[in-house]
Amino acid sequence: EAGVTQFPSHSVIEKGQTVTLRCDPISGHDNLYWYRRVMGKEIKFLLHFVKESKQDESGMPNNRFLAERTGGTYSTLKVQPAELEDSGVYFCASSSRDRYSYEQYFGPGTRLTVT
Amino acid sequence: AQSVTQLDSHVSVSEGTPVLLRCNYSSSYSPSLFWYVQHPNKGLQLLLKYTSAATLVKGINGFEAEFKKSETSFHLTKPSAHMSDAAEYFCVVTGRWGKLQFGAGTQVVVTP
Numbered sequence: 590e591a592g593v594t595q596f597p598s599h600s601v602i603e604k605g606q607t608v609t610l611r612c613d614p615i616s617g618h619d620n621l622y623w624y625r626r627v628m629g630k631e632i633k634f635l636l637h638f639v640k641e642s643k644q645d646e647s648g649m650p651n652n653r654f655l656a657e658r659t660g661g662t663y664s665t666l667k668v669q670p671a672e673l674e675d676s677g678v679y680f681c682a683s684s685s686r687d688r689y690s691y692e693q694y695f696g697p698g699t700r701l702t703v704t
Numbered sequence: 705a706q707s708v709t710q711l712d713s714h715v716s717v718s719e720g721t722p723v724l725l726r727c728n729y730s731s732s733y734s735p736s737l738f739w740y741v742q743h744p745n746k747g748l749q750l751l752l753k754y755t756s757a758a759t760l761v762k763g764i765n766g767f768e769a770e771f772k773k774s775e776t777s778f779h780l781t782k783p784s785a786h787m788s789d790a791a792e793y794f795c796v797v798t799g800r801w802g803k804l805q806f807g808a809g810t811q812v813v814v815t816p
Contacts, residue, residue, distance in 0.1 A: 593747075620802060632794065632806040644801055680748065684802060692738060693804060695748035 591615065593696035595681050601702045607669040610699045614663070614683030620644075621664050622684075622693060623656060627677040635679075638664060671703045706731045706797045710807035717785045718815050725780040725810045727795030736798040737778045739769055743791040751793070754778065765789070790814045 594613045602608050614621045623635040635654070636646040640661035649656070653672070658664040668675055678700050682693035711726040729735060739751040752763025759771040765788075769780045778795060795807040 622803070624804070624806075631808050632804075634799075634803045634805070637801055637803060645803060648803075682748075682804075692750045692753055693802070694750075695740075697747035 593681055593683055593694050595679075595696040595699050597699060598697065599700045599702075601704065602671055603704055604673055605670045607667065608671055608701060610666045610668075610679050610681075610701070612664045612666070612681030612696060614681070615694055618683035618685055618694075619661065620684040620693075621658060622682045623664070623666055624680040624682065625677050626680070627674070630677075632680065635666075668701075671701075673703050676701055676703045706735060706799045706805045708737075708795045708797050708805060708807040710793075710795050710810050712810050713808065714811045714813070716813040716815065719787055720784050723780075723782040723785045723789065723812065725793050725795075725812070727778045727780065727807060728776050729778055729795070729797050730776065731797055737769075737771065738796040738798075738804075739763065739767070739778075739780050740794045740796055741791050742794070748794070751780070785812075785814050787814050787816070 596611045600608050619640050621638040624632050626632045634648040636649055636656050637644045638658040641658050655667045678698045680698045681696045684693045707730045709728045717723050737754040740748045741751050742748050751767050752761045754761045754771045762768045767782045769778055771778050793810045797805045799805050
């Protein structure tokens with residue numbers, strides 16, 4: 590069984606540019622989560638999809654961030670325009686639908702550097 | 705609201721000696737608690753989980769943790785450290801709809 594995959598693994602962009610991160614969850618997992626770790630800080634929740642619907646987007650920092658999950662499969666997280674403080678590692682995780690308390694399986698993360 | 709506090713940002717142990725990583729939690733209801741590990745340049749891997757069953761939880765690679773409600777603690781232990789245990793460890797509590805609340809992380813260094 591393939592795990593959670595994320596693309597790209599690294600991205601370096603200039604301030605003001607746009608970047609799109611992609612996450613492919615484990616097949617059959619309805620729950621998809623995005624998290625972020627800014628340098629020196631804790632890993633923070635961004636948002637949660639159940640299938641294609643946003644269940645909770647309380648962690649999204651501002652309207653420069655747009656997440657989508659068309660068809661309830663893979664998800665994208667777009668940052669437009671990127672700012673210096675957006676640099677960090679973006680993690681995606683998925684879990685099965687039945688139990689919210691069950692473990693989430695994480696992808697390797699995308700390291701975003703905004704210069 | 706849920707939160708976790710990892711009491712040590714860095715822990716250094718000698719190979720073959722015990723490891724103790726301390727975690728205290730706060731939760732407005734019976735929580736699910738996890739320990740995740742991240743090795744350098746790798747993703748987050750689940751070590752073990754507590755979901756209101758046995759209070760002593762055994763995980764992978766010889767790690768275990770004990771849920772103590774009276775102390776609101778969920779400390780992670782391993783009897784004998786191995787060089788491969790060098791990594792960053794996160795204590796995590798679940799919030800609403802499975803949202804994870806992470807501790808700040810504990811960096812473990814293992815010396816020969």
